[in-house]
Amino acid sequence: MRNELLSPSEMAEADRLAIAQGPLDGYGLMRRAGEAVAAVLLARYPAAARVHVLCGPGNNGGDGYVVASLLRKSGVDVALWRSGELRAGSDAALAAADCPLEPRPLSAFAAEPGSLVIDALYGAGLSKALSGDAARAVQVVTDLGLPVVAVDLPSGVSGESGAILGSAFRAVVTVTFARKKPGHLLLPGREMSGEIVLADIGIGDDIIARVAPRSFENAPAPWLPVFPVPAVDAHKYKRGHVSVFSGGPAATGAARLSALAAARSGAGAVTVLSPANAMQVNAAHLTSIMLRKVDAVADLGAFLADRRPSSFVLGPGFGIGEKARDFAVALLGAGHAQDTGVEGLVLDADGITSFRDEPETLFQAARKSGAPALVMTPHEGEFGRLFPEIAGDKALSKLGKARAAAARANAVIVYKGADTVIAAPDGRAAINGNGAPWLATAGSGDVLAGIIAGLLAQGMPAFEAACAAVWIHAEAGSRFGPGLIAEDLPLAMVPVLHALVENGMAAR
Known part of the structure; x- marks a missing residue:
């Protein structure tokens, strides 16, 4: 059953348990996530002339560095933009070190009509209003009407409530991992997420069972076993x-x-x-x-x-x-x-x-x-x-x-x-x-x-x-x-x- 919903804190616990269990470490999970996003972009936009990858300071940004590396290897013209400082020794810092592209500061972000954007700024874990350079980037993308592929959740949307925190990207596609988050289904987050692609990055059902989420996407699977079917002798x-x-x-x-x-x-x-x-x-x-x-x-x-x-x-x-x-x-x-x-x-x-x-x-x-x-x-x-x-x-x-x-x-x-x-x-x-x-x-x-x-x-x-x-x-x-x-x-x-x-x- 894959209709469980993970809150941001439950997703963090699932990451922790998966890393502790192995065989993938944190960077391994990050590479899997980046591969899933890159695969979606290449499948949906094979003729993309230019892609802007916007990376934040946390794990969401780390996913973005992996995406940028993979797109560059595939021959895509990639521009990389960085927001905030990466914590030394973190998985995101490892991903950035392995990325062959030199990031430019998000404060200087500019894009061309017809280009695409990978939003890897904050994802589901954002807890405060989007502001500063990130908010300006949202405005630039919105004004140009550029298609956005969001990593985990459009930045500016609360993974917990679906609320827009200040401002937010409106994605055409959102690639999320292991399980959807409440913010993907609760309005207005649902409208901002576009099509949601759920990617398997190696966090198994046994890990989700240990997290024991109590929220679900309503679908027939959980209740179909008790759905009434009349017996042959029913009156x-x-x-x-x-x-x-x-x-x-x-x-x-x-x-x-x-x-x-x-x-x-x-x-x-x-x-x-x-x-x-x-x-x-x-x-x-x-x-x-x-x-x-x-x-x-x-x-x-x-x-x-x-x-x-x-x-x-x-x-x-x-x-x-x-x-x-x-x-x-x-x-x-x-x-x-x-x-x-x-x-x-x-x-x-x-x-x-x-x-x-x-x-x-x-x-x-x-x-x-x-x-x-x-x-x-x-x-x-x-x-x-x-x-x-x-x-x-x-x-x-x-x-x-x-x-x-x-x-x-x-x-x-x-x-x-x-x-x-x-x-x-x-x-x-x-x-x-x-x-x-x-x-x-x-x-x-x-x-x-x-x-x-x-x-x-x-x-x-x-x-x-x-x-x-x-x-x-x-x-x-x-x-x-x-x-x-x-x-x-x-x-x-x-x-x-x-x-x-x-x-x-x-x-x-």
Whole structure:
């Protein structure tokens, strides 16, 4: 599995462990890195007339000296630019000593139109704003519109958070090593990195396992082994029963979108729980999806005893207020109050905002022993309303904020956006990388909530269900493309689900 993400400090630990284990020393790893970058440049730009290699004072710069040497040997016209002093005896100093080119100071950097740039200034380890000669170099390259191949990460982009520190290069290609970094996937770093090439430089999977990263790029490999595939003797209730709370007569569509998505995701039965005054509206639009009147917690209790649903969606179009809070707390209490079979609650939209003034009521209910799994799907505004202190902490990346919120709420947090982060209370977190702008449409989040609930109902663990749902939702949107509206998404999921089930069955 190569979808682990390494923070800059974890990458440094992986380097240390690999060097200690051998057979490569630090300079050996550096040569491998430089070879990978040079190979990418020569393959992508075989006719490059002139290449400017910008080297910083650390290991990233050392990679650059190796690249410059290899390009020169290949007959490329190379100009070498140096920033800062190399530490005597360091691997970077060894690389510089072996480089046949005489570096010029970065303060004098100039380039020609049509040339290319290798950014080997700072990479993923930068922790302060790019300034001085480096910032000027960014401006020169930007003004000329030169293509940039970045070593590890475009200089100026935080490997931890993806934030731009002062200014940054915008790369066409970024060559990184061993594993991607969070900054490659979190915005705006994702946009600045261009195409990401992951190069093997000799840091094996055993080394990554010893580092034990807790962050991942969301992809099918980790959750496909628990993706639900119906048994040959399955019946509809064995495949899980999802229930979705509906709003009033003028706000029923969101719940129906969630319900349809839950059904498409494989749930064997889906029921819309409707207030009495919306029963007729819902009945006019539902066919295979069932309908039940639920106006109060007592009605919900009767439904739980009668039909034993597996998971719930609360929030889409529901309305903000006490009723939403009462239903949520009742469901979170159901698991330890009686054997109801409730596996999870997906709290979205109005369900989240209903707790903005009393979040601890929700968090305490979720922390009680035996409570069903709680999955919350906030966008940025909803996240800020429920977790204002965490949202306002400028020291935390989006990944860090999602992790902190998951721990505080004892819930799986799906922090939505173009770089959606999924975090579990135990510290695991995934960053989604296959999002598409076509998903920025009304009702898209309602569909996502339904997919999560559908997978929960079929027995997927909450974190894996949330990761799978986010990936499926994004993949369906990407494949559909322009013209997508939320109503298209449940059907657009079908080919994605087909491929997942076939791959899952083959793996088993």
